[in-house]
Amino acid sequence: xxxxxxxxxxxxxxxxxxxxxxxxxxxxxxxxxxxxxxxxxxxxxxxxxxxxxxxxxxxxxxxxxxxxxxxxxxxxxxxxxxxxxxxxxxxxxxxxxxxxxxxxxxxxxxxxxxxxxxxxxxxxxxxxxxxxxxxxxxxxxxxxxxxxxxxxxxxxxxxxxxxxxxxxxxxxxxxxxxxxxxxxxxxxxxxxxxxxxxxxxxxxxxxxxxxxxxxxxxxxxxxxxxxxxxxxxxxxxxxxxxxxxxxxxxxxxxxxxxxxxxxxxxxxxxxxxxxxxxxxxxxxxxxxxxxxxxxxxxxxxxxxxxxxxxxxxxxxxxxxxxxxxxxxxxxxxxxxxxxxxxxxxxxxxxxxxxxxxxxxxxxxxxxxxxxxxxxxxxxxxxxxxxxxxxxxxxxxxxxxxxx
Numbered sequence: 001x002x003x004x005x006x007x008x009x010x011x012x013x014x015x016x017x018x019x020x021x022x023x024x025x026x027x028x029x030x031x032x033x034x035x036x037x038x039x040x041x042x043x044x045x046x047x048x049x050x051x052x053x054x055x056x057x058x059x060x061x062x063x064x065x066x067x068x069x070x071x072x073x074x075x076x077x078x079x080x081x082x083x084x085x086x087x088x089x090x091x092x093x094x095x096x097x098x099x100x101x102x103x104x105x106x107x108x109x110x111x112x113x114x115x116x117x118x119x120x121x122x123x124x125x126x127x128x129x130x131x132x133x134x135x136x137x138x139x140x141x142x143x144x145x146x147x148x149x150x151x152x153x154x155x156x157x158x159x160x161x162x163x164x165x166x167x168x169x170x171x172x173x174x175x176x177x178x179x180x181x182x183x184x185x186x187x188x189x190x191x192x193x194x195x196x197x198x199x200x201x202x203x204x205x206x207x208x209x210x211x212x213x214x215x216x217x218x219x220x221x222x223x224x225x226x227x228x229x230x231x232x233x234x235x236x237x238x239x240x241x242x243x244x245x246x247x248x249x250x251x252x253x254x255x256x257x258x259x260x261x262x263x264x265x266x267x268x269x270x271x272x273x274x275x276x277x278x279x280x281x282x283x284x285x286x287x288x289x290x291x292x293x294x295x296x297x298x299x300x301x302x303x304x305x306x307x308x309x310x311x312x313x314x315x316x317x318x319x320x321x322x323x324x325x326x327x328x329x330x331x332x333x334x335x336x337x338x339x340x341x342x343x344x345x346x347x348x349x350x351x352x353x354x355x356x357x358x359x360x361x362x363x364x365x366x367x368x369x370x371x372x373x374x375x376x377x378x379x380x381x382x383x384x385x386x387x388x389x390x391x392x393x394x395x396x397x398x399x400x401x402x403x
Contacts, residue, residue, distance in 0.1 A: 010133070010136050010139070011132070011136055011139060011140050011143055012131045012132065012133075012140075014127075014131045014192055014193055014194075014195075015128055015131050015132055015140045015143060015144060016143070016147075017187060017188070017191040017192045018083075018124060018127065018128060018131075018144055018188070018192060019143055019144040019146070019147030019148065020147060020187055020191075021087065021184050021187045021188045021191075021192070022124075022144060022147060022148035022151065022184075023147045023148055023150050023151035023154075024151060024180045024181070024183050024184035024187060025087060025090060025091075025151065025180070025181060025184040026148050026149070026150075026151030026152045026155060027151040027152075027154050027155040027158065027177075027180040028091075028094055028155065028177045028178070028179070028180040028181035028184070029090070029113070029155065029177075029181075030151065030152045030154075030155025030156050030159070030258060030262070031155040031156070031158055031159045031162075031173060031174070031176065031177035031180075032094070032097050032173075032174055032177050033155075033237075033238075033258075034155060034156035034159045034241065034254070034255035034257075034258045035159055035163070035170055035173060035174075035251075035254075035255060036097075036106070036110075036238075037051050037238040037241045037242055038241060038242075038245060038251050038254050039170050040054075040103065040106065041242070041245075044102075044103050044106075046103055047366065048242060048362055048365045048366050049359075049362040049363055049365070049366045050362070051238055051242070051362060053358070053359055053362060054107055054110065057111070057355060058110045058111060058113075058114040061111055061114045061115060061118065061351075062114040062115070062117040062118035062121065062347070062351060064118065064348055064351060065114075065115050065117075065118025065119055065121075066118045066119075066121045066122040066343065066344045066347040066348060066351075067122070067341075067344035067345060067347070067348045068344065069082050069086065069118060069119045069120070069121070069122050069123055069340070069344065070121075070122025070123060070126065070339075070340035070341050070342070070343050070344025070345075070347075071340060071341045071344055072123075072340070073122065073123040073126060073340035074126075074337060074338055074339070074340040074341050077197045078194065079123040079124070079126050079127040079130070079194060079340065080123075080127060080188070080192055080193075080194040082119055082120065082123040083119075083120045083123045083124040083127060083188060083192075084120075084185065084188050084189055085119055085120070086116045086117065086118070086119030086120025086121070086123075086124075087116065087120050087184055087185050087188055088116070088185050089112065089113075089115065089116035089119060090113050090116030090117060090120070090181065091116075091178075091181035091182050091184065091185050092116075093109050093112045093113040093116065094113075094174075094177055094178045094181045095175075095178055096108070096109035096112075097109055097174040097177070098170075098171040098172070098174035098175045118347075121343070121347055122340050122341075122343035122344040122347060123340055125141075125327055125330075125331075125339075125343045126331075126339035126340040126342075126343055127192075127194065128140055128141060128144055128327075128331075129141075129331035129336075129339050130194075130195055130336075130339070131195060135277065136277065137277070137328055137331055137332065138273045138274065138275075138276035138277040138324070138325070138328045139270070139273045139274045139277055140273070141273055141324040141327045141328045141331070142269050142270040142271070142272060142273015142274060142276070142324040142328075143269075143270050143273065144324075145265075145269040145270075145273070145320075145323055145324040145327070146266045146267075146269040146270040146273075146320075146324075147266075149262050149265040149266035149269055149319075149320075150262070150266045151180075152258065152261075152262035152265065152266070153258075153259055153262035153263045153265075153266055155177075155258070155262075156255035156256065156257075156258035156259045156262070157255070157259045158176070159173050159255045160252065160253065160255045160256060160259070162176055163251070163252040163255075164252055168251060168252050212338060212341065213341070213345070215335055215338060216333075216334055216335070216338060216341070216342055216345070217333065217334075217335075219333040220330070220333040220334050220342060223326070223329045223330060223333055223346075224330075224345065224346050224349050226285075226384075226387075226388060227326050227346060227349070227350055228349045228350060228352075228353045229353075229380075229383075229384045229387055230289065230322070230326075230384050231350045231353035231354050231357060232353045232356065232357050232380050232384075233289070233292060233357070233377055233380035233381040233383075233384050234292060234318075234357065234377060234381075235354070235357040235358045235360075235361040235373075235377065236354070236357075236358045236361070237258065237261065237315075238358075239358075239361055239362075239365070239370075239373060240257050240258070240261060240299075240312060240315065241254055241255075241257055241258065242365070242370070243257075243299055243302070243308065243311075243370050243374075244256075244257045244308060246370050247302065247303070247304065247305065247308055249305070249308075257308070257312050260309060260312045260313060260316065261312045261313070261315055261316035261319075262316060263316065264312075264313045264314075264315075264316025264317050264319075264320065265316040265317070265319045265320045266320070267320070268316070268317050268319075268320025268321060269319075269320040269323065269324050270324075271320075272284060272288075272320050272321045272324060272325065273324045273325070273328070276324070276325050276328055281325060281328075281329065282388065284321055284325055285321075285322060285325060285326075285388065286385060286388060286389075287321055288317075288318045288319075288320075288321030288322035288325070289318070289322070289381055289384055289385050289388070290385065291314050291315075291317045291318035291321060292314075292315065292318040292322075292377075292381050293378055293381040293382060293385070294314050295311050295312075295314035295315040295318060296311075296374045296375065296377040296378035296381060297374070297375075297378050298310050298311035298314060299311035299312075299315075299370075299374045300370070300371045300372075300373075300374035300375045300378065301371070326346075327343075330342050330343055330346050331343075357377075357380075360376065361373045361376070361377070364376055
C-alpha cells in the first residue's frame with residue numbers, strides 16, 4: 001500500500017513523509033545518544049551531574065531556538081525551508097561525534113545538534129497542523145510521533161548490534177549514525193510539499209510582539225502551563241540509561257533501555273492520538289501522568305532487569321499518551337497564522353523546565369543515588385495530577401471542548 005493510497009483514506013502524504021523524515025533523523029540521533037551518557041561517564045570520566053547539566057542545556061538550547069524559528073515561519077509563511085535547514089544542520093554535526101577527542105568537542109556537537117533540532121521543531125509541527133484535516137489532527141500528530149519513535153527504537157537497536165560486532169568500539173557506531181541523518185535531509189527536500197498559505201489568513205507583522213502573543217489566548221497559555229509543570233516531573237532519558245548501568249547492565253547492552261522505551265512509545269502514540277480525537281483529552285493526559293508516576297516508583301525501587309524493564313515500558317507508554325496529545329492541544333488552541341510561534345513558546349517553556357528537571361535529577365543522583373532521583377520525579381508527577389484536577393474548569397473548552 002503506497003503513501004498516496006493511505007493519504008486518500010485520511011492522513012495526508014505530507015504528514016507521512018514528515019514522519020519518515022523524523023524517523024530517519026531519530027535513528028541517527030539515538031544511535032549516538034543511546035551510548036553518549038555511558039561514553040562520557042565510563043570513557044571520558046564525566047560526572048553524572050555534568051551529564052544532567054549537559055543534557056539539560058542541550059534540550060533548553062533546542063527549545064529556545066524553537067521560539068525564533070517558529071515565529072520566523074509565521075512571518076515568512078514558509079515552514080518547510082526552516083525545517084529542512086534544521087535537519088541539515090543536525091546532519092552536519094553527526095561526523096563530529098566520532099571525531100571528538102575531548103568532552104568539549106562532544107558538548108559543542110551536542111549543542112549545535114540541538115540548535116538544528118530547535119530550528120526544525122516548531123516549523124515542522126506547525127506544518128503538520130497545516131497539512132492535517134481538523135478531524136484527523138490528533139491522529140496526524142500521533143502518527144508523526146509514532147514514526148519518530150520507531151526511529152528512536154531502531155537507533156539503539158542498531159547501536160547494540162554494532163557495539164557487539166565492533167567489540168564496543170564507540171566511534172565506529174557513531175560513524176554509522178551519519179548515514180540516516182543525511183537520508184533524512186533528502187526525504188524532506190524531495191517528498192514534502194508545503195501547502196499554499198490561505199489568502200484569507202492574517203499576515204503576522206511582528207513576530208513575538210506582545211500583541212501577537214496576546215492573540216494566542218488564555219486556553220493556549222493554560223495548556224502551556226500544564227505542560228511546563230508536567231515537564232518538571234520528568235527528566236532526560238539519559239537517566240534511564242544511567243539507571244540501567246547502575247543495576248549492572250553491560251555497556252554494549254545499555255541501549256536496550258531506549259529500544260524498549262521507544263517500542264512502548266511508538267506502539268502507543270498513534271492509538272492515543274486517534275483516541276484523543278474521540279474522547280476527553282484531560283482524561284488521557286491524567287492517564288499518561290499516572291503511567292509516569294508508576295514508572296518513577298518502579299525505577300526507584302528496581303534492583304534487577306525485570307523491574308528495570310517494567311519501569312522503562314511504563315515510561316514509554318506515558319510518552320505515547322502525552323506528547324502527541326500536548327502537540328494537538330497547542331495546534332487547536334492557537335490561531336492558524338500563529339502556530340509556529342505557539343509551538344515555539346510551548347517548547348521554550350518546556351525546555352527551561354526540562355533543564356531544571358535534569359539538573360536537579362543529576363544533583364540528586366550524585367548526592368543521594370538513583371532512588372532519590374526517581375522518587376523526586378514521582379513526587380512532582382503526583383503534584384501535577386493534583387494540579388490538573390484543580391484547574392480542570394479553566395481547561396474546559398480548549399481543543400474543541402475535549403479537554
